[in-house]
Amino acid sequence: MTASTDSTDNAATDAATYDLTPLVSPHLDRHMMFPLLEYIDSRIATGSISYNSLDVAQARLELLKPTHMVDYAMDIYREVNGEDATIPQEMEDQKAGVFKELEELKEGQMKFDELCRNEELRASLVNSNQWNVESLTSMVTHDITPETIATYYKFAKFNFDCGDYQQGRDMLENFISLYASPPKQRKEGEGDEDEYGNAPSSSAQEEEKTGNPNMYYLTTIDSSLLQVLWGKLSCEILVEDWEEASIALTAVKTAIESLAQSHKLTALEALHQRTWLLHWSLFVFWNDASGKGLESMVELFTSEKYLQAVTTHAPHLLRYLTAAVLLCKRRAAKKAGSNSNAEGRRLLRDLVKVMQQCEYSDPIVEFVDKLSVQFDFEAAQSQLARCETVLSSDFFLCKQTELFMEEARVFVFENYCRIHHKIDLTTLGEKLAMDRERAERWIVDLIRNALLDAKIDSEEGCVVMGTGSTSVHEQVMDKTKELTARSGGLVVNLRGYMNDIKREKIRKEKKAKEDAEY
Numbered sequence: 001m002t003a004s005t006d007s008t009d010n011a012a013t014d015a016a017t018y019d020l021t022p023l024v025s026p027h028l029d030r031h032m033m034f035p036l037l038e039y040i041d042s043r044i045a046t047g048s049i050s051y052n053s054l055d056v057a058q059a060r061l062e063l064l065k066p067t068h069m070v071d072y073a074m075d076i077y078r079e080v081n082g083e084d085a086t087i088p089q090e091m092e093d094q095k096a097g098v099f100k101e102l103e104e105l106k107e108g109q110m111k112f113d114e115l116c117r118n119e120e121l122r123a124s125l126v127n128s129n130q131w132n133v134e135s136l137t138s139m140v141t142h143d144i145t146p147e148t149i150a151t152y153y154k155f156a157k158f159n160f161d162c163g164d165y166q167q168g169r170d171m172l173e174n175f176i177s178l179y180a181s182p183p184k185q186r187k188e189g190e191g192d193e194d195e196y197g198n199a200p201s202s203s204a205q206e207e208e209k210t211g212n213p214n215m216y217y218l219t220t221i222d223s224s225l226l227q228v229l230w231g232k233l234s235c236e237i238l239v240e241d242w243e244e245a246s247i248a249l250t251a252v253k254t255a256i257e258s259l260a261q262s263h264k265l266t267a268l269e270a271l272h273q274r275t276w277l278l279h280w281s282l283f284v285f286w287n288d289a290s291g292k293g294l295e296s297m298v299e300l301f302t303s304e305k306y307l308q309a310v311t312t313h314a315p316h317l318l319r320y321l322t323a324a325v326l327l328c329k330r331r332a333a334k335k336a337g338s339n340s341n342a343e344g345r346r347l348l349r350d351l352v353k354v355m356q357q358c359e360y361s362d363p364i365v366e367f368v369d370k371l372s373v374q375f376d377f378e379a380a381q382s383q384l385a386r387c388e389t390v391l392s393s394d395f396f397l398c399k400q401t402e403l404f405m406e407e408a409r410v411f412v413f414e415n416y417c418r419i420h421h422k423i424d425l426t427t428l429g430e431k432l433a434m435d436r437e438r439a440e441r442w443i444v445d446l447i448r449n450a451l452l453d454a455k456i457d458s459e460e461g462c463v464v465m466g467t468g469s470t471s472v473h474e475q476v477m478d479k480t481k482e483l484t485a486r487s488g489g490l491v492v493n494l495r496g497y498m499n500d501i502k503r504e505k506i507r508k509e510k511k512a513k514e515d516a517e518y
Contacts, residue, residue: 011048011389012047012048012049012050013050014363014386014389014390015043015048015049015050015389015390015392015393016049016050016051018362018363018390018393019040019049019393019394020316020319020394021036021040021395023314023316024036024279024282024316027275027276027278027279027280027314028279028280029234029280030063030066030067031067031160031163031165031234031238032234032237032238032280032283033063034060034063035395036395037056037059037060037063039395039398040056040395041053041056043393044056048392048393049393054080057076057079057080058080060076061073061076061077061080064076067161067162067163068098068158068161068162068163069161069162069163070091070094070095070098071095072163073091074087074091074095077091098162101158102158105151105154105155105158106155108147108148108151108155109148109151109152109154109155111142111143111144111148112136112144112148112149112152113152115136115142115144116174127184131177131178132178132179133146133149133178133179136149136178137149149175149178152171152174152175153171153172153175153228155171156168156171156172156175156231157231159171160231160234160235165234165235165238165239166235166239168231168235169232169235169236169239172228172231172232172235173232175228176216176218176225176228176229176232177216179218179219179220179225180211180216180217180218180219181209181210181211181217181218181219182210182211182217183210183217212254212258214250214251214254215229215250215251215254215255215258216229216251218255221255221258221259222259222264223259223264223265225255226252226255226256226259226273229248229251229252229255230252232248232251233245233248233249233251233252233280234280236248237280237283237284240287242284242287242288242289245283245284246284246288246293249277249280249281249284252277252280253277253300256270256273256274256277257305270305271308271309271312271313272313274305274306274308274309275309275313275314277306278300278301278306278309278310278314278317279314279317281297281300282320282396283396285297285324286320286396286397286399286400294324294327294328295328297320297321297324298321298324298325298328298347301317301320301321301324302321302350302354307354310354310358311354311357311358315358315359315360316360318354318355318358318360318365319360319362319364319365319390319394319397320396320397321351321354322351322355322364322365322368323364323391323397323400323404325347325348325351325368326368326404326407326408326411327400327403327404327407328347329344329347329348329407329411330344330407330410348368348372351368352368352369352372352373355368355369355373362390363383363384363386363387363389363390364383364387364390364391366379366383367380367383367384367387367408368411370383371411371412371415372415375415375419377412377415377416380412381412384405384408384412387404387405387408388401388405391404391405410446413428413443413446416428417454417463417465420465421464421465422457422462422463422464422465423462423463424461424462425439425440425443425456425461425462425463426439426461428443428463436461440456443456443463444456
């Protein structure tokens with residue numbers, strides 16, 4: 001009984017020690033923190049994490065103060081201070097102020113809101129290319145001014161701050177549409193060739209300018225519209241529409257890179273924006289039901305610009321990258337083709353490189369390091385036992401705990417057998433915490449269903465791993481994959497070196513000329 005209690009206490013302590021909420025929260029919108037705190041509360045209730053529920057309630061209260069969710073804040077205040085506690089006057093004043101602002105914003109944006117709800121009139125304006133700020137504000141009939149549209153945007157944010165994320169999302173969609181230019185749906189026969197096979201003349205049909213399809217067809221982007229896109233992404237995450245959230249994530253990413261490329265964001269500002277995007281993307285990728293989310297996450301996190309954000313600003317994100325690689329390694333190998341583990345090996349090799357650049361460690365990262373780098377199976381098994389506690393206590397990873405543990409066992413099996421080539425089933429069962437018969441069935445299922453080059457020798461009672469040889473084509477592709485990027489890097493370095501030489505030469509000539517004059 002005592003040993004069991006000690007084990008539970010140790011697990012709860014581990015969960016608190018490796019909780020990333022304090023590191024993740026500075027890069028999230030405060031509204032996104034509420035689901036994380038609710039999950040922590042559920043772990044406290046089961047004794048799975050050594051936090052105090054009142055401390056969590058106090059943190060939630062601090063998050064609520066700047067928002068318009070005053071009634072919710074009052075409930076939390078009573079939870080912290082007791083049901084009979086008197087609500088502070090400042091909270092009562094804030095509540096009155098919220099209702100006053102609500103009425104003012106409703107009145108100020110009403111004209112444009114009515115127009116948005118008139119589907120027939122709106123469709124007519126869209127078809128006539130008049131659904132934009134300039135056209136709408138120049139029409140006397142609709143009585144819409146730039147201030148009306150600005151107030152509409154403020155009201156969308158007001159609804160968001162009140163916790164009405166659905167309404168905020170719908171209003172932001174209307175606002176974004178004013179700056180978008182989607183492709184027009186042509187009527188049947190429109191734009192067809194004439195009876196002689198000639199195309200319509202350019203004067204009769206001009207090519208319409210469409211916006212960027214990866215950015216809600218926006219024709220332009222600036223810092224203000226970028227904030228709107230961030231708001232749209234936040235709403236999609238909080239209403240848990242993951243398909244739309246994925247589209248919004250792409251829009252924000254496209255906008256950041258567009259602004260950075262046009263130098264409207266400094267390099268440091270772009271780095272901060274990418275760091276925020278990486279954190280927000282965790283909600284999207286770890287809730288993707290299509291199964292492609294983790295592969296997209298690995299691709300994003302290991303791309304050059306976003307990898308820089310991970311290594312310099314957010315090394316704790318290594319946990320999620322490590323878990324994603326381990327979970328999608330075999331799936332990526334299957335996509336690459338049968339009898340090919342090159343893609344899985346490449347993912348692990350790239351992951352190890354990232355691990356060497358990040359000053360961060362936890363049981364999940366240590367497990368991969370012990371197994372892939374140090375080949376210390378005993379230490380890896382020890383870390384794997386702690387991984388389950390860390391996974392189940394992590395808001396983003398908790399749903400993947402069982403699958404991660406299964407993939408981890410496969411990973412141990414592959415590495416152990418790759419080193420030993422032939423291994424007794426009984427010994428392997430011990431490594432996997434299984435009896436001989438269960439271990440044999442488990443391995444047979446792996447060979448039958450997974451991309452695993454191995455066979456079982458029933459007579460000798462052992463597993464024999466295949467050679468796992470890599471084809472010449474795979475070797476060439478693997479070696480030359482980053483050749484273009486490396487060549488480009490050499491050219492940039494050489495150009496910089498030559499420029500330094502030229503500058504030094506000019507400096508010496510100038511100095512010699514000055515010395516000669518004296």
